[in-house]
Amino acid sequence: MSTTERPRILVVGGGYVGLYAARRILKKMRYGEATVTVVDPRSYMTYQPFLPEAAAGSISPRHVVVPLRRVLPKAEVLTGRVTTIDQDRKVATISPLVGEAYELPFDYLVVALGAVSRTFPIPGLAEQGIGMKGIEEAIGLRNHVLEQLDKADSTTDEEVRRRALTFVFVGGGFAGAETIGEVEDLARDASKYYASVKREDMRFILVDAADKILPEVGPKLGKYGKEHLEGRGIEIYLSTSMDSCVDGHVVLKNGLEVDSNTIVWTAGVKPNPALARYGLPLGPRGHVDTATTLQVQGTDYIWAAGDNAQVPDMAARKAGVENAWCPPNAQHALRQAKILGDNVISGMRGFPQKEYSHANKGAVAGLGLHKGVAMIVMGKVKIKLKGRLAWYMHRGYHGMAMPTWNRKIRVFADWTLAMFLKREVVSLGAIETPREEFYEAAKPAPAVTAATPAPEKAKAS
Incomplete structure (x- = not known):
C-alpha cells in the first residue's frame, strides 16, 4: 500500500459494482487527480450468473x-476486509489476510x-x-x-447408495432452478460411464417456500420451467420449507423425510452483515439507504449500489408502483456502477449528481444444456421465449455482460x-485437501517400542 497526498477514493468490495465503478472512475479521472483503492477479501471478481454452468463443467472455473x-x-488493490468506518475522521480500519489491522484514511467512499x-x-x-x-x-x-456417483457405483450397501444419489436443492429462484437444471444435466451425462448408476436411480428434489419457481420471468414462464424440470424427473415441492437436515436427514414442512449427502442452499440473499458496523443509514432489510443519485442518505461523499444498496426504482415509480426498489440483478448492478463512477468524479469536482433510472429489460435463465426461459421487455411489449432459443438468449446476454474481452473470449471458447x-x-475432490496424501507419506512413523524380553527360566541346580 502506498501513501499519497492525493484524495483517496476507497472502494469497499471488488464484486460486480466495485470492479465496474473503479474502472469507470479510473477511466474518467485525470492523471494524478486521486488514488483509487479497492479492498476485498478475494483478489478477483466472480461473475455469479455463470456459477451454475461452472458447477456443471460447461465453463472453466478460472474463466x-x-x-x-x-x-x-x-x-x-488490498486483499482484506474493511471492518469498521469512522465517518467523523474519514478513516477505515483494514483487516488484511495476514498481519495486524491498520487504519486507512479516505476522502470519498x-x-x-x-x-x-x-x-x-x-x-x-x-x-x-x-x-x-x-x-x-x-x-x-x-x-x-x-x-x-463414485460412492454409489462402488458400494454394496443400499442405504449408502440411496443417500448418495439423493440431491436436495432449497430455493426456486434463478440460482436454485438454474443450479438444479445444470447439475441434473451433469449427473445424467456422467451416469453413462457408471456400470450400476442410471438416471432413474437418482432423486432430485427442489423445495421452495413460495408457490412458484422463477418468479423473475413471470407466472407463465415460471409454470413452464416447473413443468419442464418435472418432466426431467425432478420433484418440486412448493409452499413448503425445510425444518431440519441434521446429519443429512432432511425433514420438510410437508412431512417428507429423506436422507441425502447433498443439500444445496440457494434460498435468496441478504445484504452483507458487515454493513451494520459502518454506521450508515440502513433500510428495513439491512440495505444501505441511498438517494436516486446513489449517494448514501445524509452524506455527500459516500455512494452505494448493487445488492447491498436500497436504490429507488425510478422507472417503476414513474409507472405508478409506489416504494419500488431496484432488484438485485446483473442488469441493474452494471448500470448503477457506471452512474456511481460518474457521480464520484462529479462529486470530487463539485459538479451536480446524475439520477439513476433504468427500466427493466427482462430476464433470462438457463435450465441446463439447450434449455431455458427468457422474457424480453421492449417498450410495452413482453416477448416470452422458452427452450433452445431462450437458452441462446441466456448465453448471449451473459456472455456479453461478462467483464473484459479476455474473459468473454475464454467463455465463448469454452462453449x-x-x-x-x-x-x-x-x-x-482431493483438490480440497491437496496435502493429505503427502502428509500421510511424510509424517513420522510411529515409534516402535522394543518388546521386553521374557525372563529366563532358572537353571536347575
Missing part, C-alpha cells in the same frame, strides 16, 4: 472470475459489499448445506456430486469446444 489487479492496474446467502436457524444447515455464492462453492458442488467435445465428468 468465471476476473483478477482485480489485472483489470485495475492503476488502482491499489464507495460501498459495494454485495450480498451473502440468506439463511435461517435450521438445525444441521450450517454443517450440511452447500451455498452457491462463490466459485469455490461451484467447484466444490461439482466435485461433490461426481463423488456421490464452442463443448459443441465438439463431450462434457468432462472427472471429480477432483
Whole structure:
C-alpha cells in the first residue's frame, strides 16, 4: 500500500459494482487527480450468473472470475476486509489476510459489499448445506456430486447408495432452478460411464417456500420451467420449507423425510452483515439507504449500489408502483456502477449528481444444456421465449455482460469446444485437501517400542 497526498477514493468490495465503478472512475479521472483503492477479501471478481454452468463443467472455473489487479492496474488493490468506518475522521480500519489491522484514511467512499446467502436457524444447515455464492462453492458442488456417483457405483450397501444419489436443492429462484437444471444435466451425462448408476436411480428434489419457481420471468414462464424440470424427473415441492437436515436427514414442512449427502442452499440473499458496523443509514432489510443519485442518505461523499444498496426504482415509480426498489440483478448492478463512477468524479469536482433510472429489460435463465426461459421487455411489449432459443438468449446476454474481452473470449471458447467435445465428468475432490496424501507419506512413523524380553527360566541346580 502506498501513501499519497492525493484524495483517496476507497472502494469497499471488488464484486460486480466495485470492479465496474473503479474502472469507470479510473477511466474518467485525470492523471494524478486521486488514488483509487479497492479492498476485498478475494483478489478477483466472480461473475455469479455463470456459477451454475461452472458447477456443471460447461465453463472453466478460472474463466468465471476476473483478477482485480489485472483489470485495475492503476488502482491499489488490498486483499482484506474493511471492518469498521469512522465517518467523523474519514478513516477505515483494514483487516488484511495476514498481519495486524491498520487504519486507512479516505476522502470519498464507495460501498459495494454485495450480498451473502440468506439463511435461517435450521438445525444441521450450517454443517450440511452447500451455498452457491462463490466459485469455490461451484467447484466444490461439482466435485461433490461426481463423488456421490463414485460412492454409489462402488458400494454394496443400499442405504449408502440411496443417500448418495439423493440431491436436495432449497430455493426456486434463478440460482436454485438454474443450479438444479445444470447439475441434473451433469449427473445424467456422467451416469453413462457408471456400470450400476442410471438416471432413474437418482432423486432430485427442489423445495421452495413460495408457490412458484422463477418468479423473475413471470407466472407463465415460471409454470413452464416447473413443468419442464418435472418432466426431467425432478420433484418440486412448493409452499413448503425445510425444518431440519441434521446429519443429512432432511425433514420438510410437508412431512417428507429423506436422507441425502447433498443439500444445496440457494434460498435468496441478504445484504452483507458487515454493513451494520459502518454506521450508515440502513433500510428495513439491512440495505444501505441511498438517494436516486446513489449517494448514501445524509452524506455527500459516500455512494452505494448493487445488492447491498436500497436504490429507488425510478422507472417503476414513474409507472405508478409506489416504494419500488431496484432488484438485485446483473442488469441493474452494471448500470448503477457506471452512474456511481460518474457521480464520484462529479462529486470530487463539485459538479451536480446524475439520477439513476433504468427500466427493466427482462430476464433470462438457463435450465441446463439447450434449455431455458427468457422474457424480453421492449417498450410495452413482453416477448416470452422458452427452450433452445431462450437458452441462446441466456448465453448471449451473459456472455456479453461478462467483464473484459479476455474473459468473454475464454467463455465463448469454452462453449464452442463443448459443441465438439463431450462434457468432462472427472471429480477432483482431493483438490480440497491437496496435502493429505503427502502428509500421510511424510509424517513420522510411529515409534516402535522394543518388546521386553521374557525372563529366563532358572537353571536347575
